[in-house]
Amino acid sequence: MSPVFAHGHLRLSLLSMLADRPMHGYELIQALGERFGGAYVPSAGTVYPRLAKLEAEGLVTKTADGRKTVYAITDAGRAELDARAEELAAIQSGVADSVRTLADGVRASVGEAMRSLRADLAASAQAPRGQTADEPEDVPTAGAGALRxxxxxxxxxxxxVRADLRRRATRGTLTDDTVTRLRDGLEALRRSL
Known part of the structure; x- marks a missing residue:
């Protein structure tokens, strides 16, 4: 998956959320996940180093609150947000676009999985009890292991293959030629059996 945030965008997103209220790291991770509708949740290994850098630059402070560390934006952090307000607006618009793209991909995957499941269920419903539509009635014991x-x-x-094809479809690199080559190759393999 390509990076969700371009260089410097996570930094502004964190500052923006801390401008609303002080939060601990886990809250920030969850809030970012909510902005992406759960389709993307950054790892602690992404967020905490960024927070440490913001603190080193004097843009946020951290305070121990029991076992949690609470981060708060400083005046310098607010000044950076103000200076980069247009960039932040573009980031937030981009997040909305990313959410739509991720949601479209999830919808397509779920739709394909549902179609595949329906086809499998239909095939099994037509087969005699205990046998799938493509399965011979008796498999000799000697061949059962090989068949499995x-x-x-x-x-x-x-x-x-499905995962690879979905990635290509998401990137827009799944071509009719690829589909034809795959279909022809599978048919040739089937005939060779």
Whole structure:
């Protein structure tokens, strides 16, 4: 996944949230996650080093509150926010666009998973009890182990290919040529069995 924040954008987002009220690091992480509708939640390894840098630059202060460290914006931090207000507005607009893009990707993935599940359920409903539509009635014991191994390999391959195709679709690099090559290659492999 490409970075959600461009260089310097997380810094301004943190300052903006601290301008509303002092918060501890976990609250900031959760608040960022809420801004992205849960589709992106930054790690502690991303947020805490940024907070330490903001503190070193005198833009925030930190105060121990029991086991938590509470961060608050300083006057210098507010001055930076004021000086970069237009940039902050653009970041917030970009966050809204990112949320829409992430949500569209999630919706597409869920839709594809639902279609696949419906197809699997329909196929199993048409098969005799205890047997899937593509499964022969009796598998000799000698071939059962090999069949299981192949089925696991096919399932793993399917998951990997779906993930790769989703990434390409999200980036806009999934072409008709790719789909055709994949379909033709799979059909050639099936015929070779």
């Amino acid at each position: 191994e192949v089925e696991m390999a096919v399932a793993s391959f399917r998951q990997q």
